[in-house]
Amino acid sequence: MGVFELQYDRVVPARRPEGHQPAAPRYSLRWSQPHLSLVSVYFGMQSKQMGREAESEFFARIRGFLAAADGPQVHELMRSCDEAAYDNAIVVAYWTDPTVYSRWLLASGFREWFESRAAAADGAGYWFEPVLVPYDRHETIYSAPSYRIGFARTEDAVIVPITTNGFFGAARDRLPLSAVDALESPARGVMVAPAARSSCGGHWMAAVPHNATILRSGQFWEGAGQEQLEDYLEQLQPKLMRGMQHLVANRGETGCLSLRIMTNVNEDGSPRAETSVYATFLSLDQLERWAASHETHLDIYRHAIAMNRQHKEKREVVTWHELFVVQLGNVFEYINCHPATGILPYVRAMRVELPL
Amino acid sequence: MGVFELQYDRVVPARRPEGHQPAAPRYSLRWSQPHLSLVSVYFGMQSKQMGREAESEFFARIRGFLAAADGPQVHELMRSCDEAAYDNAIVVAYWTDPTVYSRWLLASGFREWFESRAAAADGAGYWFEPVLVPYDRHETIYSAPSYRIGFARTEDAVIVPITTNGFFGAARDRLPLSAVDALESPARGVMVAPAARSSCGGHWMAAVPHNATILRSGQFWEGAGQEQLEDYLEQLQPKLMRGMQHLVANRGETGCLSLRIMTNVNEDGSPRAETSVYATFLSLDQLERWAASHETHLDIYRHAIAMNRQHKEKREVVTWHELFVVQLGNVFEYINCHPATGILPYVRAMRVELPL
Numbered sequence: 001m002g003v004f005e006l007q008y009d010r011v012v013p014a015r016r017p018e019g020h021q022p023a024a025p026r027y028s029l030r031w032s033q034p035h036l037s038l039v040s041v042y043f044g045m046q047s048k049q050m051g052r053e054a055e056s057e058f059f060a061r062i063r064g065f066l067a068a069a070d071g072p073q074v075h076e077l078m079r080s081c082d083e084a085a086y087d088n089a090i091v092v093a094y095w096t097d098p099t100v101y102s103r104w105l106l107a108s109g110f111r112e113w114f115e116s117r118a119a120a121a122d123g124a125g126y127w128f129e130p131v132l133v134p135y136d137r138h139e140t141i142y143s144a145p146s147y148r149i150g151f152a153r154t155e156d157a158v159i160v161p162i163t164t165n166g167f168f169g170a171a172r173d174r175l176p177l178s179a180v181d182a183l184e185s186p187a188r189g190v191m192v193a194p195a196a197r198s199s200c201g202g203h204w205m206a207a208v209p210h211n212a213t214i215l216r217s218g219q220f221w222e223g224a225g226q227e228q229l230e231d232y233l234e235q236l237q238p239k240l241m242r243g244m245q246h247l248v249a250n251r252g253e254t255g256c257l258s259l260r261i262m263t264n265v266n267e268d269g270s271p272r273a274e275t276s277v278y279a280t281f282l283s284l285d286q287l288e289r290w291a292a293s294h295e296t297h298l299d300i301y302r303h304a305i306a307m308n309r310q311h312k313e314k315r316e317v318v319t320w321h322e323l324f325v326v327q328l329g330n331v332f333e334y335i336n337c338h339p340a341t342g343i344l345p346y347v348r349a350m351r352v353e354l355p356l
Numbered sequence: 357m358g359v360f361e362l363q364y365d366r367v368v369p370a371r372r373p374e375g376h377q378p379a380a381p382r383y384s385l386r387w388s389q390p391h392l393s394l395v396s397v398y399f400g401m402q403s404k405q406m407g408r409e410a411e412s413e414f415f416a417r418i419r420g421f422l423a424a425a426d427g428p429q430v431h432e433l434m435r436s437c438d439e440a441a442y443d444n445a446i447v448v449a450y451w452t453d454p455t456v457y458s459r460w461l462l463a464s465g466f467r468e469w470f471e472s473r474a475a476a477a478d479g480a481g482y483w484f485e486p487v488l489v490p491y492d493r494h495e496t497i498y499s500a501p502s503y504r505i506g507f508a509r510t511e512d513a514v515i516v517p518i519t520t521n522g523f524f525g526a527a528r529d530r531l532p533l534s535a536v537d538a539l540e541s542p543a544r545g546v547m548v549a550p551a552a553r554s555s556c557g558g559h560w561m562a563a564v565p566h567n568a569t570i571l572r573s574g575q576f577w578e579g580a581g582q583e584q585l586e587d588y589l590e591q592l593q594p595k596l597m598r599g600m601q602h603l604v605a606n607r608g609e610t611g612c613l614s615l616r617i618m619t620n621v622n623e624d625g626s627p628r629a630e631t632s633v634y635a636t637f638l639s640l641d642q643l644e645r646w647a648a649s650h651e652t653h654l655d656i657y658r659h660a661i662a663m664n665r666q667h668k669e670k671r672e673v674v675t676w677h678e679l680f681v682v683q684l685g686n687v688f689e690y691i692n693c694h695p696a697t698g699i700l701p702y703v704r705a706m707r708v709e710l711p712l
Contacts, residue, residue: 008390034364034536036492037683102542102566102684132684134490136392180390186458205561205708210458327393328458328488329685352561352706 003030003158006136008179015169022166024308028174029140029322031096032156036135039095040151040216040324041072042278044127046337050087052269054124055079059267061113062091068108070100074153078262078276083248084340086125090262092216092278096154098132117335118203125337131214133324139174141165142320143308149218149274150322168292171323172284183325185283186210191252194345203335206342206349210328212257213284217321218276224316228307232317236303243296244277255286257343280343284325359386359514362492364535371525378522380664384530385496385678387452388512392491394680395451396507396572397428398634400483402693406443408625410480411435415623417469418447424464426456430509434618434632439604440696442481446618448572448634452510454488473691474559481693487570489680495530497521498676499664505574505630506678524648527679528640539681541639542566547608550701559691562698562705566684568613569640573677574632580672584663588673592659599652600633611642613699636699640681 045058059077066075072093080088095101105111117126140151145159152159164173172178187209208214219240221232247256257280264274281287291297308315334341401414415433422431428449436444451457461467473482496507501515508515520529528534543565564570575596577588603612615635620628637643647653664671690697 008392011390034367036364036490036533036536098566098684099537099540099542105684106542134392177392180392181455184455186455186462210454327685328454328461329683329687331685331687350708352708 003032003160004034005030006176008136008176010179012179012182014173014179015167016164016173017167020163020167022163024143024166024305026162026165027142027145027159028162028164029142029152030158030160031154032158035096037098038133038135038138038151038324039098039101040131040322041093041095041101042127042129042131043091043093044088044129046082046086046088046125046127046341047123048086050089050124055087055089056269058089059091062110065108065110065113066091066093068104070104071108072101072104073155076149077265077267079265080260080262082260082341084338086338088260090260092150094151094154096151101132114333114335115203121336125341126335127333127337127342129332129342130330131324131326132330133326134177136176137325137327138323139171140320140322141171141174142318143304143315144318147220147318147320149220149320150216152320169288172288175323175325177325183211183284185212185255185285187282189255189283189286191255191282191346195339195349197339197345200334200337200339200341200344203352204333204337204344204349205352206332206334206344206347208280208326208330208332208343209257209282209347210326211283212326212330213281213287214279214324214326215281215287215321216276216278216323218274218319220274220318220320221316222273224273228311228316231307236300236307236317239296239299239303240277243300246294246296247279247290251346253286254290255282256280257282257346282346359388359516360390361386362532364492364532366535368535368538370529370535371523372520372529373523376519376523378519380499380522380661382518382521383498383501383515384518384520385498385508386514386516387510388514391452393454394489394491394494394507395454395457396487396678396680397449397451397457398483398485398487399447399449400444400485402438402442402444402481402483402697403479404442406445406480411443411445412625414445415447418466421464421466421469422447422449424460426460427464428457428460429511432505433621433623435621436616436618438616438697440694442694444616446616448506450507450510452507457488470689470691471559477692481697482691483689483693483698485688485698486686487680487682488686489682490533492532493681493683494679495527496676496678497527497530498674499660500671500674503576503674503676505576505676506572508676525644528644531679531681533681539567539640541568541611541641543638545611545639545642547611547638547702551695551705553695553701556690556693556695556697556700559708560689560693560700560705561708562688562690562700562703564636564682564686564688564699565638565703566682567639568682568686569637569643570635570680570682571637571643571677572632572634572679574630574675576630576674576676577672578629580629584667584672587663592656592663592673595652595655595659596633599656602650602652603635603646607702609642610646611638612636613638613702638702
C-alpha cells in the first residue's frame with residue numbers, strides 16, 4: 001500500500017552518521033492518505049484529591065462532547081498527579097483534519113461549556129491544550145510494529161519500518177521540516193523566570209513559544225511475563241522517573257516548560273499497564289542535548305536498547321513517542337487552575353474576559 | 357536558477373479545464389530557497405480625521421521597531437479610510453522565516469509598546485493583524501514579470517511565468533494544499549450576525565476562522581501614459597470600487613469579514629500611483645463564487661483582460677495579488693478600536709487584560 005511521504009531537498013545537513021545502520025529495528029507512522037496538518041488535543045481537570053466519581057464525571061462529560069459530529073477519530077483516558085500534588089483527569093483526542101476539528105469546536109458545545117467554567121467556580125481547574133502542527137513538524141517512533149496507540153490509532157495510519165534511528169539527532173532527522181529549517185528557539189533556549197502569581201483565577205491564554213517541542217513518550221507493558229515485567233518495573237521505570245525528575249528540576253538547562261507523567265485508565269477508572277509522559281520543551285535542541293549527553297537519559301536509553309537486543313521480537317514492553325515542533329500561534333488555555341499548571345509560569349500569558 | 361516547488365499528488369481534482377491554454381501571460385512567485393512558512397503583518401492606527409503629523413509619527417514609530425534586529429525584509433506604508441470614516445495609517449511588513457519573525461516579536465519592543473496603548477488612551481485605536489501561513493496555503497499572481505511589490509520584494513524571490521491562470525478556480529489550483537484539501541469553511545460559509553458592541557475599548561483578540569482567505573490585491577500605474585492612465589482612472593478603478601462595495605454590502609453572501617482599500621504613500625506622506633485592497637473572507641469558496649459569477653467582478657476581469665490583450669507587453673498598469681488561506685490559531689489584535697474595525701464584529705473575540 002502506498003503511503004504519503006513528504007521530503008524536502010536538504011539545505012540543513014542530516015545528523016545521521018555516514019553509513020549508519022541501526023542496531024535495533026524501529027518503526028514510524030505514515031498515513032495512506034495525505035494529512036497536511038495533525039491535531040492532538042489534551043483536555044484536563046485538576047483538583048486536590050480528586051475522587052473517582054469526579055474523575056469519572058469529567059471523563060463522561062468530555063466523551064460526550066467528543067461523541068458529537070466531527071469528533072476525533074480516537075481518544076484515551078488518563079490521570080496524572082502534578083508537581084503541586086493536584087490530581088489531573090486527562091483526555092487526549094486525535095484528529096487528522098483541522099477542518100473537521102474546527103467544525104467540532106464550532107458545534108460540539110465543548111467551547112461554551114469550557115468557557116462557562118470560569119464563572120462556575122466549582123472548585124476544580126480546567127485546562128485545554130490543543131496542538132495543531134503542519135505534517136512536516138511531526139515525527140514518531142515505535143519499538144514494535146504491532147501495538148497501536150496515540151496517532152497510530154487514527155484511520156488509515158500505517159506503521160512502517162525505518163532506519164532513521166539509533167543515533168543522536170535521529171528524531172530531528174525524522175522531522176521533514178528539519179531538512180530545510182534548523183528549528184531554533186527564537187528565545188535561544190533562555191527560560192524566563194517563572195511568573196510570580198499567587199493565583200490564576202479566571203480564564204488564561206498562554207502562548208506556546210514558536211518551535212517549542214511537544215513530546216508524548218509512551219510505555220506499554222500489558223501482558224508482559226514475569227521476567228520482563230520485573231525488569232520494567234524495577235529497572236526501566238525507575239530510570240525513566242529519575243530522568244523526568246531531572247528535566248523538571250533543571251528547567252533552565254532542559255527548557256522543560258511542562259511535564260506530566262500520565263497513567264492510562266480503563267473506562268471503569270482502573271489503571272492500565274500503560275503510561276506516557278506528556279512534556280513541552282522550549283526547544284528541540286535542549287531536549288536533544290539531554291538525550292545525547294545526560295546520564296539520566298543514557299541510563300534509560302542503554303537499558304531499553306539492551307532489553308531489545310536481548311529479547312528481540314520477544315520483547316514484551318513497547319516504547320514509543322510522538323513529537324511535534326509547534327508554530328507561533330498555538331495557544332493553551334487554563335481556567336481556575338493553580339499558577340504552576342502546564343506552561344503557565346514560563347510563557348506569555350494573558351487573562352481573558354468571557355466573550356462579550 | 358532552481359526555485360523551490362511544492363506539489364502534492366492530487367486527491368482533489370484540479371479546476372483547470374482539460375487542455376486549457378491561458379490567453380494572457382501571467383506570473384507567480386517562487387523563492388530560490390525553501391521557505392515553508394510565510395509571514396505578512398499589518399500594523400494599523402486609526403482615528404477620525406487623522407492629520408499628516410499623527411500619521412507620520414505612527415509610520416516613524418513602527419519603522420523604528422521594524423529596524424530592530426530580525427526585522428522584516430521589506431515593508432510598505434499605506435493609508436485607508438474605513439467604513440466608519442476613520443482614517444487608518446497602515447504599515448505592512450514581510451518575513452519569510454517565522455523564527456526570525458518570532459525573535460523580532462520577542463526583542464524589538466513592538467509588543468510592549470502595542471500593549472501599552474490600552475492604558476494610554478491617546479485617542480487613537482491600534483490594530484495588529486499578523487498573517488502566518490504554511491507555504492502550501494499561499495498563492496500569488498502578477499500581470500507583469502518586472503514590477504516587485506508585496507512578498508515579491510523579499511530576498512531570493514523569483515517571478516516565474518505560469519499557465520495556471522485564465523480560468524475560474526485558477527487561484528485555488530495555484531494553492532499547493534488544494535491538491536489534497538478542499539479548503540472548506542468549518543462554518544460552511546455562514547456568517548454570524550455582527551456583534552452588537554457599542555465600544556471595543558481595551559485590548560481585544562479576534563480569532564481568524566480556519567480556512568479564512570486573506571487577499572492583498574494590488575494595482576500599480578506609476579508612469580502610465582495618458583491613454584492608459586485615463587483608462588485606468590475612468591474605467592478600471594471605478595469598476596474595482598463597485599466590486600469592493602458589493603463585497604462589503606453583501607457580507608452574508610460574500611463572506612467578507614473585513615476589507616480595506618489602501619493607497620501606498622511615500623515617506624513624505626504623498627500618495628503613490630498604487631493601491632491595494634486588503635480583505636479577509638470566511639472562505640475561498642465565497643470569494644471564488646463572486647469572482648466567477650458576479651457582474652461586478654466579471655466587469656473588472658473582462659476590462660483588465662481586454663487591456664492586456666490590447667497593449668500586450670506595452671501594458672502600463674500592473675495588477676497582482678497575494679492570497680493566504682489561514683489555519684486555526686491565527687489571531688488579530690485590536691486596542692481601543694471602534695467596534696466595526698477589521699474582523700472584530702464577525703468572529704470569536706475576547707477582551708484581554710494586560711499581561712499580569
